Amino acid sequence: MSAVTCQGLVKRFQQGDQTIYGLDHVDLSVAEGGFLCLSGPSGSGKTTLLNAIGGLDKPDQGSITIAGCCIDALSKGQLADMRLSNIGFVFQAYNLIPVLSARENVEFVMQVQGLSASERRQAADDILREVGLQGLEDRRPAQLSGGQQQRVAVARAIVSKPALVLADEPTANLDSHTAEQLMNLFVELNVKHKVTFIIATHDTRVMEYAKRLIRMVDGKIVEDEIR
Amino acid sequence: MMPVSPFKLSGVLWVLAWRNLWRNYRRTLIMLTAIAVGVWAMIFLTAMMRGMVDDMVRGSTSTLLGHVQLHHPQYRDDPNIVNSMPPPSTSLQQALNSESVVAWTTRVRVPAVISSERETTGITLVGIDPESERPLSFIAHKITEGRYLESPNDRGVILGKRLVDKLETRLGKRVVLMSQDPDNNVVDRGFRVVGIYRSDPSMIEEQFAFVGRTTAQGFLHMGEQISEVEVLGSDYRQAKSLAVPLRQTANNETVPIEVLSWTEIDRYLGSMLPMMDGFVLVWIIVVFTALSFGLVNTLAMAVFERVREIGLMQALGMKPQAIMLQVLFESIFLLVIGLVIGNLSAWLTILPLQSGIDISVVAQGLEMGGMSSMLYPSLQIEDMILATVVVLLLGMGASLLPAWRAARLDPIKALTKH
Numbered sequence: 001m002s003a004v005t006c007q008g009l010v011k012r013f014q015q016g017d018q019t020i021y022g023l024d025h026v027d028l029s030v031a032e033g034g035f036l037c038l039s040g041p042s043g044s045g046k047t048t049l050l051n052a053i054g055g056l057d058k059p060d061q062g063s064i065t066i067a068g069c070c071i072d073a074l075s076k077g078q079l080a081d082m083r084l085s086n087i088g089f090v091f092q093a094y095n096l097i098p099v100l101s102a103r104e105n106v107e108f109v110m111q112v113q114g115l116s117a118s119e120r121r122q123a124a125d126d127i128l129r130e131v132g133l134q135g136l137e138d139r140r141p142a143q144l145s146g147g148q149q150q151r152v153a154v155a156r157a158i159v160s161k162p163a164l165v166l167a168d169e170p171t172a173n174l175d176s177h178t179a180e181q182l183m184n185l186f187v188e189l190n191v192k193h194k195v196t197f198i199i200a201t202h203d204t205r206v207m208e209y210a211k212r213l214i215r216m217v218d219g220k221i222v223e224d225e226i227r
Numbered sequence: 228m229m230p231v232s233p234f235k236l237s238g239v240l241w242v243l244a245w246r247n248l249w250r251n252y253r254r255t256l257i258m259l260t261a262i263a264v265g266v267w268a269m270i271f272l273t274a275m276m277r278g279m280v281d282d283m284v285r286g287s288t289s290t291l292l293g294h295v296q297l298h299h300p301q302y303r304d305d306p307n308i309v310n311s312m313p314p315p316s317t318s319l320q321q322a323l324n325s326e327s328v329v330a331w332t333t334r335v336r337v338p339a340v341i342s343s344e345r346e347t348t349g350i351t352l353v354g355i356d357p358e359s360e361r362p363l364s365f366i367a368h369k370i371t372e373g374r375y376l377e378s379p380n381d382r383g384v385i386l387g388k389r390l391v392d393k394l395e396t397r398l399g400k401r402v403v404l405m406s407q408d409p410d411n412n413v414v415d416r417g418f419r420v421v422g423i424y425r426s427d428p429s430m431i432e433e434q435f436a437f438v439g440r441t442t443a444q445g446f447l448h449m450g451e452q453i454s455e456v457e458v459l460g461s462d463y464r465q466a467k468s469l470a471v472p473l474r475q476t477a478n479n480e481t482v483p484i485e486v487l488s489w490t491e492i493d494r495y496l497g498s499m500l501p502m503m504d505g506f507v508l509v510w511i512i513v514v515f516t517a518l519s520f521g522l523v524n525t526l527a528m529a530v531f532e533r534v535r536e537i538g539l540m541q542a543l544g545m546k547p548q549a550i551m552l553q554v555l556f557e558s559i560f561l562l563v564i565g566l567v568i569g570n571l572s573a574w575l576t577i578l579p580l581q582s583g584i585d586i587s588v589v590a591q592g593l594e595m596g597g598m599s600s601m602l603y604p605s606l607q608i609e610d611m612i613l614a615t616v617v618v619l620l621l622g623m624g625a626s627l628l629p630a631w632r633a634a635r636l637d638p639i640k641a642l643t644k645h
Contacts (some may be wrong), residue, residue, distance in 0.1 A: 084544025
């Protein structure tokens, strides 16, 4: 079964008189447990595709199915539920909630999911230990380094064991050592927990980890390499 | 996995709201100060105005008005001696001696003319029972020279200081009182001035002359007849309910008796209470409406500064309703803290002023309105509750706009906002 299926996705942006295609009839199917990298120059449509798959942005045309559920006609609230149940996000800029501690940031998604306080605490501490942040649970984002913040963001994305993790340039603000640690963590989660990863990246080091590499140009998939 | 409703998320939303509030603590403190000062101003000035009205009403009710009066039905139109009534029957006395009545008395009150050796002027002659009159009106407590009347048979007269000056008489001198008996014959009699009273407001001093009730009845050939029964309850605001059982009893009397509360007797003064309530409500709404612009601005700024975070929360699966609640919770924190500080500071400011504020500098003018030269602020729990409810309702109403805008943010635009 496919984790993600996209059919004929079109997304247009208007720039003055000019119509730009963010996505130009994109067809894509990602198998469960896949580890896919989207590459391509800036403006090629990587982030637009991730946002469409994540239900953050609606395509002008085409259809998206996540874990067997078509999301095209879902309302804003239903899309929020779908993201909550199925998808973990890792953004380029760490995007943590600054007034919450590392543990509280990780617990946040589980809180929205309705888990009990003890379950949340246990799961958050486990995942923070797994990403190497044991002892830093009570620190706020401003008291963590960039790499540590990104690991908190990853912990938050995977703590509730989503079927799919969407990561947009997750290593862009990390030094090479931290980037390597993060990618090893992704691979481990992919292998251990069968989490499907779709990663948009410019970083060739990241692409080396991919089982499947898709190259996009001007909103079109121009290359689809399975390794 | 079923997502929980936004209301069940209130735990984390309260935490987020509270912590977000203190991210820009200067702005929060300024807004809190504005709300607290606004609430203080509402309650403090309301207490001052209530104090003025209380003073006017208490002054009037203690000036022979009382809380409820019983008369002959024609007496108010024509306070002539012919419109007098018999003293209260046994059943009426039972009603007058009920628990809700603090005190009552009977009076003779007729128009009369008073003459000294030098001057003559029109007054109202009041025949009182000195003992039962004591808790009802000012007269027993305002004697500044001479003495109070000793019994209903006392043959002396008590005059106001200004009347004494006007008549160019003094304590111990004789004056002549002239009026009509029930047969329309002119009757007159000499009285010795046994006491002089001062009153607040002082214009009362020229208006009333007090003699013993039995003496007045004899002089006016009235027999046992009286002009009125005055009744005092525990609270002037409850006068209407005090009048109800008295009216029911009076309706069963063999002679017609009219029972009226002070608000029905002095309609101008009676209209002050609802007018005051309306004014307080308008005043509170106006003050807080002005404040709510600041509140909206504060919340709008707070939302504007956190657009990315709001986008992030939406991306993570938080529903728009929960985002809206979070902003409303921030507003509730601001309002509740501001209300607590405002209410507390109003109470602390009014507390030391309970012994009265001397406004004698402007008292001459105030006397015209029936007010005394001391102002006693009246802090009423109802006004504090009203201010709190209005501030919460208006504040929440004003907060809906920024909260709604936060909930409507597009996650993609919000996440990419710099």
